Amino acid sequence: MSTGRMEAFSDGVIAILITVMVLELPTPHGTTWAALHESLPVLLTYVLSFVYLGIYWNNHHHMLQATDRVNGLILWANLHLLFWLSLIPFTTAWLGENHLATTPAAAYGIVLLADALAYYALQTAIIRDQGEGSLLATAVGRDRKGKVSPLMYVLGIGLAFVSPWLAIAVYVVMALVWLVPDRRLERTIAARSGPPGAPGAPTGGVSP
Amino acid sequence: MSTGRMEAFSDGVIAILITVMVLELPTPHGTTWAALHESLPVLLTYVLSFVYLGIYWNNHHHMLQATDRVNGLILWANLHLLFWLSLIPFTTAWLGENHLATTPAAAYGIVLLADALAYYALQTAIIRDQGEGSLLATAVGRDRKGKVSPLMYVLGIGLAFVSPWLAIAVYVVMALVWLVPDRRLERTIAARSGPPGAPGAPTGGVSP
């Protein structure tokens, strides 16, 4: 079974998730900049969630480029990841509409944590199917970034009870960590898979 | 006429259905875990519907992999299936927002029943076009699972009038039955279509 339709379906779901959040941005009440200012927490939460979904799409894209077939377990691991990603708009709305309160900030982190674990599970299912010597297994390597991330989300969830702002700071830092591509990995894979610019060179598709 | 665009369109519709349900999850009133707790019936109904749509996408994917052409009747049988699937978000919202009351639980089952029948009709239309000796006809076989399912949904609809929880238990059990892949079928087809891992081996794409 090839990866084509699973990629297309995942693209569809992530494209919809990243877009429907804009439907939940409440139209500002009034026609002044002050009215827009009140929408600011919602807008900033939207930006953060947009970046996270972009990171997941980007990494998912890379991971599947290093994958050449799927099985039933991988299909369900992928749907499981999409399920947790689909809760991002829900926690985004809750966090944004409540001006970044404690419980919504923790709930936002719990969904990020579940996303990271679901991504890790999908990656593990693919590596098990492809074999330990496969391109993906080599690219992921010891996957320190993927293993540290869940701990950071747990830290963020805990900090939400001290101050929601601290939790959000942790989520923002983790987004930045994942935005910066992992150059060393890219070079390793490029070296292995042929001349620079060769297709199929993942840039470190590991779990955020 | 090839199956490509029909697959792409179906993927699009199912991806949207599985995603837009999250737009109907009402943002919790308040910022406490208790507020989230009130959203629990909605969230659990969402999980159940997500799983059902995932099963349909998965089986649809498999069925079309064993199909090499479509005709006008198949196109309309497919749109007919998509129509009934599109009512899942509607009954999901009704069931979730009313804390799992009797009539919504029955209506939810009626839509599941219509989905199963529409899937069966699509399968029948494809087999008629492909011939009784086709890969799909062999894979489906006597299709006991596909024939028992509608009876179970009828049972669920009836039980809703005794207790909505019994109806939901039936729907959950049926989802689990369909989640577990049908290993025997997979082996039969794999044996027939060549070496293990050969593309095009459906894992029992029969109607849920």
Place this chain on the structure above:
Amino acid sequence: MSTGRMEAFSDGVIAILITVMVLELPTPHGTTWAALHESLPVLLTYVLSFVYLGIYWNNHHHMLQATDRVNGLILWANLHLLFWLSLIPFTTAWLGENHLATTPAAAYGIVLLADALAYYALQTAIIRDQGEGSLLATAVGRDRKGKVSPLMYVLGIGLAFVSPWLAIAVYVVMALVWLVPDRRLERTIAARSGPPGAPGAPTGGVSP
């Protein structure tokens, strides 16, 4: 310029339109069958609009199978069609929520009329580019169905001011007319384009 991405984009837009209407189905107030009964006009309008969008997707699919390249004008004629199709959910909601009143019934017909004219314009733009001897030009022929349809929608709009039900009856009849495939055309094209079952044989992709 090939038709691939224009097809994919149109599929995306039509898939979303056919699906988002379900978001506008208001959840019934209450948990009785009577509550569902009140939603009936909305549900029936939804069915009608679903069928119309299905017909457009189907015919669009066929028309583009007989098309091998696009230019700037065709791209904009296609976006123009998608614009008018995108108003179907708007008039559907207006008609459904007002229990099939006069003005909404006329507005619904106006959008159907604009859809038919936009489809006709797209077809004309493609035939002009492909040439009068092209497969599409032959398949469409004198296109009586495509030319009579707008007149019927005008009739429906007029009848809305007598009784909305008469208007809706006209729209339903036109949907049925377009649902039934045009066998004669299919045979003509099949005969011309090779043995039966040859790909690329449109079934009369003319404007609804």
Place this chain on the structure above:
Amino acid sequence: MSTGRMEAFSDGVIAILITVMVLELPTPHGTTWAALHESLPVLLTYVLSFVYLGIYWNNHHHMLQATDRVNGLILWANLHLLFWLSLIPFTTAWLGENHLATTPAAAYGIVLLADALAYYALQTAIIRDQGEGSLLATAVGRDRKGKVSPLMYVLGIGLAFVSPWLAIAVYVVMALVWLVPDRRLERTIAARSGPPGAPGAPTGGVSP
């Protein structure tokens, strides 16, 4: 890394954006033409935004046809463009629901400005990767249209504080400027890339 999946994802997001705006069209209150007349500002803003998103899709399509590979920077420049495009429904709703007031008209222009700059950034990232002698670099040329557009949006934003109608007039004029294809460019590229009608000839895919 090929452009395929990035194109598909962008198509998905733009198709959703162009479509979900229709969900934000409020159903008219009442069943008279006067009720529809009140929805007119919303409808007209919708038309303008539909045209802008259509222009972006069209130009994006052309630009990627002249692109043969993507890298991590291009992926993020593309997501950055999609982010700003995703705010169009937000400012569309704000502008439409407030009968074209000053601040919303300026905000609408700010998002258009950000879209134009994000498109320019994506174009620059692609040209840097493809080289100055590439097809895209030649097609874009000195890109006067792309460089003047941001200035016009700035003018529009300024004029919003004189009269929102002047701002909207500027946005409409810019949409018309971009709708009319740039014939000279088309000819240049067609001449260079082979006989007329050769695939891959962009019609001036420069930033709106």
